Amino acid sequence: MSRLRRYGRPSPIAVAVSGGQDSLLALALAREQAVQEKRECVAVHGRFLPPTGVSIEREEEMARICKELKVQFLVADLVDTFYKRVIQPFVNEYLNGRTPNPCAHCNPVIKLGALLEYARIEVGADFLATGHYANTKWTKHGPALYRGKDPAKDQSYFLSLLKWNQLEKALFPLGELHKSQVPDELAKRGLTPPAPEESQEICFIPDDDYCAFLERTALKHHLELPGPGPVFLADGSLLGKHQGLWRYTLGQRRGLGIAHSEPLYVLEKDVETNALIVGSAQYTHRKGCTARQVNILVQPKHWPETVLAQTRYRQKAKPATAEYDRKRKELQISFLEPQGLPAPGQVAAIYDDTGRVLAAGVISA
Structure with missing residues (x-):
């Protein structure tokens, strides 16, 4: 975080805190840096969901912890904003047959968006530190986003939709740490997180059961979830009936409820005909994908001939070629070897071999 020194005035550093281990250590490290640079450090908790007894x-x-650290603690009530900007689009994407990645959209829209803006208005903060495992470096062309040091925890994929002006304001104190170091670092500082357990994959979906969440949300907001429809094999043969396209994602094998002579996988969701297309493993690979809503972090003329493309979070990036069509505003990715089905709605991020994020977009096909 030494790059803060390039700014003349000592503006406060805001730190997004959730109550978990990672954000608490990020707060402690940011506070230590702020003390060295004679800056104020402020903890900002985003209230994204309606409060419960446990959350209060x-x-x-x-x-209490912030008081001990002599850090101001703020609570930003962003329940309505979070619903409109993250949850509602998440539901709409499923209704339209896609598999969204809400965390990747939350970071630019909420954390480095609404939450930082709240901190700017309240205390004049120009920077927001988070507990993400990623790194930023300053180059002659501006900020650059890199993978975190811990390959098992790296979260640069979720941050790949951040714009340049947001990366300028983003601090990732855990970028050079491994997850295994966090408990010891907290213990050395005498800190115990209010929520010691690991956070769930999507913060607003209890038990990571997105089908149950969609059903409850549809009932509450009077939305109509698409009903049952036909299931076809890749050759067009009618195989059975599905229970709603929103219950399935591309590449899914388990939970299809279809008896067949060999394992079947979801290959396509045809929203117009409400049909689910399934097939054997031989059909589950693609040579490439197209992404829209493209976020360019390195100008395409500086991309290497071979990039590393990642289309899901828990996936190793694979060698590919990439081309940005400026007229169509599309990112075309061609894998050097066929890969598992890229799911429309997920993020496709491309890297160079140093771990720098070159660009990212939302998979459309």
């Missing part, structure tokens, strides 16, 4: 207790515990 955690907020109170975070406030």
Whole structure:
């Protein structure tokens, strides 16, 4: 975080805190840096979901910890904003047959968007530190986003939609740490997180059961979820009936409820005909994909001939070629070897061999 010194005035550093291990250590490290640079450090908790007894207790515990650290603690009520900008689009994407990645959209829209803006208005903060495992470096062309040091925890994929002006304001104190180091670093500082357990994959979906969440949300907001429809094999043969396209994602094998002579996988969701297309493993690979809503972090003329493309979070990036069509505003990715089905709605991020994010977009086909 030494790059803060390039700015003349000592503006406060805001730190996004959730109550978990990672954000608490990020707060401690940011506070230590702020003390060295004679800056104020402020903890900002984003209230994204309607409060419950448990969440209020955690907020109170975070406030207590911040008091001990002599750090101001703020709570930003972003429940309505979070619903409109993250949850509602998530539901709409499923209704349109796609598999969205809400975390990748939350970072630019909420954390480095609404949350940082709240901190700017309240205390004049120009920077937001988070507990993500990623790195930024300053280059002559501006900020660059890199993978975190811990390959098992790297979260640059989720941050790949951040714009340049947001990366300028983003700090990732855990970027050079491994997850295994966090408990010891907290213990050395005498800190115990209010929520010691690992956070769930999608923060607003209990038990990671997105089908149950969609059903509850549809009922609450009077939305109509698409109903049953036909299931076809890749050759066009009618195989059975599905229970709603929103229950399935491309590449899915388990939970199809279809008896067949060999394992079947979801190959396509045809929203117009409400049909689910399935097939054997031989059909589950693609030579490439197209992404839209493209975020360019390195100008295409500087991309290497071979990039590393990642189309899901828990996936190793694979060698590919990439081309940005400026007229169509599309990112075309061609894998050097066929890969598992890229799911429309997920993020496709491309890297160079140093771990720098070159560009990212939302998979459309």
